[in-house]
Amino acid sequence: MPRKKTIEYARKVFEEHGYILLETEYKSSQTLMRYRCPKHPDKESKVRLSDLKRRGLVCVYCSGFKAMKKTFEQAKKEFEDRGYELLETEYINSATYMRYRCPKHPDKELSIPLNRLMQGGTCPYCRGKEPRQYRKGVTVKKTIEYARKVFEERGYTLLETEYKTIDTPMRFQCPKHPDKENKVRLHDLTGKGVGCVYCARESSAKKRKHDIEVVREAFRVRGYELLATEYKNARTPIRFRCSHHPDKETVISYSQLQRGHGCLWCAGKGRSTFEEVKELFQQRGYELLEIQYINISTRMRYRCPKHPDKDTRITLNGFKRGEGCPYCARNVPLSFEEVKAEFDKKGYELLETEYINNSTHMRYRCPKHPEIVQKIKVDKLRVGRGCRACGYEYLTALHRKDFDEVKAAFEKKGYLLLETEYKNAGTPMRFRCPNHPDKETKISYASLAHQDSECIYCSYEKKSAENHPLWKGGITRLNVFLREYLKEWKRESLINYGFCCAITGENHPDLQIHHTEPFHIIRDQVLKELGFNKKRKRSDYTEEELKLILAELYERHDEVVGVPLRKHIHKLFHKVYGYETAMEDLYVFKARYLAGEFDDEKETKESAQLSFVL
Template structure:
């Protein structure tokens, strides 16, 4: 990328109706002086100006000073005790009119925040004592740490307890008087005795820490005091806990046996045997709920069952060994097509994928799909529709995705912002044979007076569409700043529907493609929506095919065409193949050249008009003569390869042609001047 010049900075400032007051450009991170159309002056990096930033005074983002902080404190009847201002996020020291001191960021003070002690945000042990007095009690602690560190309290009846200041300030008080006093181990033992059992623990920690219990039948278990207090008791007696003997009885009731020796819990598998001699493993829960031998129920099958199943479909099972319902076997249909599939899938009614039009794709087909989208498939082996392959889009982004998702219309997530909208536009334009550009109708105005847009709108037909992302239906943190922001989005969508209806426009809302609706489902969805809205079309929507490669690259080429037109020139290429693949351009003077989209987006244009065409050795000699000096090198390589120079005073040094061209000369003479 060619280095920018001070001339570029002047042009950039002029495009903002301002000026660049500096005379020399060093690099994109060295600040220059700028002036806006209102006469405000400030310093900023060229990279910031290039990225779209401009006058901080006009935008209200001008940095504050320590004096402004002191003035702000004075207005509030206080002081700013700091002497240095760093930035709006670095805390300064403040003092209010009552002498309270604290630290806060300038941005918070500017927003209107002030003394946290005066508003009761910060408290002291004196505040706690006063608070206790208002409840006719006492705060027995002598030191306050913070709002969540417990203090000791005493109520008017002499009950003692510990609680956080935040709980007391929120209105809570004595738990004993409120009937929420802590229980003791003695009380736990009394409850157990009343139930004919015992509490075997000797220490009570809290209501949620389990204790050990024993019922009148000798069963032992653990449970929290809270559960015991609300009436829970022995889980074995109520059939919640069981033993291996219970399992033996359960198997016997089914004329079978439980072959395991140990019962762990209701979800750990045991070994069972039915009256036919079949053995299998299953959880006690399954057996209790009525399940029994899977062989007798036809749930487990053999290779003979598979052969018979294939015969019923006029085909064959080519495998000779059956493992289980999910291990693939080899099959052949009546047409001779062969494939592998799970017994479970064949049992459920599936059969030959080739006959069904679902045959496995090949790596060649994957590469062809990628090329049709202006990209590449970087993998060399295709395994199946679920095994990810490596892909690259026209912008050079690389990612992994399943063949089936790519075939369904998915492509590069980084480029995916407008693809769904463009797919909808392609369909509407193919159906109605009319353009459906993104539009901003004069009547589509928000309640606050701002202009709203329609993703696609044909004014003559009075038909519009909106491609609605998931953020239009669900609250998403990365889309919405808050729940309120999401509700605002819903209101805007409702307003659009209402305004379209008022202005006689039929609005078709399409859920996010490849998220809420697949590319394959889109034609059917549009057909149904058109019927609902009573829209007529001569086109058979189901048979419409859209040019995917045009969709995936249309916005990128349009963006480059727009940049060229803004510069008074043209982009002569008709296809966008990638950010690093050169396109043909023509400037307003008729000069033609090739350049990458990336370089055009970075601000480069015609090198001949800019005087950036390749220099020669004779150009170097002329540059030296103009400065009354000489070039001592014998060969010119390029603008970045240093050459040897001599000034009129005989000083010699090395410098790049680019630097000499920009006005730099003898560094020894320059130092002497300074």
């Protein structure tokens, strides 16, 4: 964490640059601080501490920046040199407009910033141009007379009696549309040229309007005969006749024709007669019960031959889309009795007393599994779905393997199956590998048959020593090599404690297995019993020697208890008790840890983790 700056620290930084700090307190590195330069003792400057330290900013008077600023006398002299009379009494900066008077136009009051004057700016009237009315830094007060004059220049009559602001809409009257009332802002009228909206619409329509002959030619190209003698605009429907349906007369707008629309009868959307509608119903086997046809969206009564006692209705639009009798399509709301009959048909006991709709779950009980209350939607029941437990039993029976088939699969791999019965594909089964007859391991039928798994010890051998892609000649330390082959012992230890820390009860990915009997003592005893000298690398032993060491190490670990501990707790235990420990030491440590004796150590670890993340 950066240390807090003080006034003494700031004063020291200013002194290193040769300046005298005039402040008596320090706020922050972004606060402007007054100081004095020894070369300009009569001047007082300001700078931020961060700018002084990082960017090396120097005294503004030493840099010449302050010397560039003009005084009022210098600005006045610039105007007088050009023959102008300066009307201001103070000077702010070179970008601020200053009022002045030209000797050739003494009745005009002008304004210009000093920087533009020095760049060659002159009186606009001398150049034969009207000055702009609005300039930055100059407020020109407008009056109702000024606004009225602007509107009259455009030929409009202003209807307002007072002027508010340049952005306030003002009512006016156009001479071409005296019965219409318009509104426009003075700013838009003078700056953007906005005017009467009705004149603008007429001008736009005149540009887009087509001649009647052009429209007639467009209809002729599509094979239509235009019957109208007058064309108004592109949105007005006009009558025409199609060459394929000369007895029909329809209407369409010119814009619709341009977008690709055309004869409704050619598109199959023309208005049908009652006889045509009746014939359509008869073709589907239905009897139309209406005596007149209104339009395509009106529902009409009809009778289905399969359900003559049902009252059915449909629109011609839906009928043409393929819709028909809802009872044939099973698309009619069911009654509770009908739903109950569906459940009875399957042999299920319905537990509900009312029916809402076919998407609502309904409780039921299967006679084969009466202890389970299940739920199902009516639409799912009607398409063939049912009891889940019956479905699982069916699939199990369909895919279940016989014990002889499973045994044959193990024998095909060369393994001896030690089980006498087969439960399911996911249950691990004991077997013996011919390459490791002294080892007994487990594997599920699913892993053996579908995942091509094998004996775990054969798998270790295929990936160890020179068979491993990262093999470097056996430079791995003996301790690391031996610990890698204790994975099965570590897994059993985790299972015994439910994959949780023995101290805190937490399930966490950083669990480590603590040896209640130190590993280095077990290792040394194994080497001593086998008569081998202790060596550093695994390459210092032959493969036969390593096999003997591993076999003895496995056997010794059958008597050693493994205890899962969180990584930081494991380190803390050895920090407190060392590496020559017993099971009793772990019990004492657990009591002390849970009593809060090592809370300071926990807080230190948590802050270290937080600082690493940040």
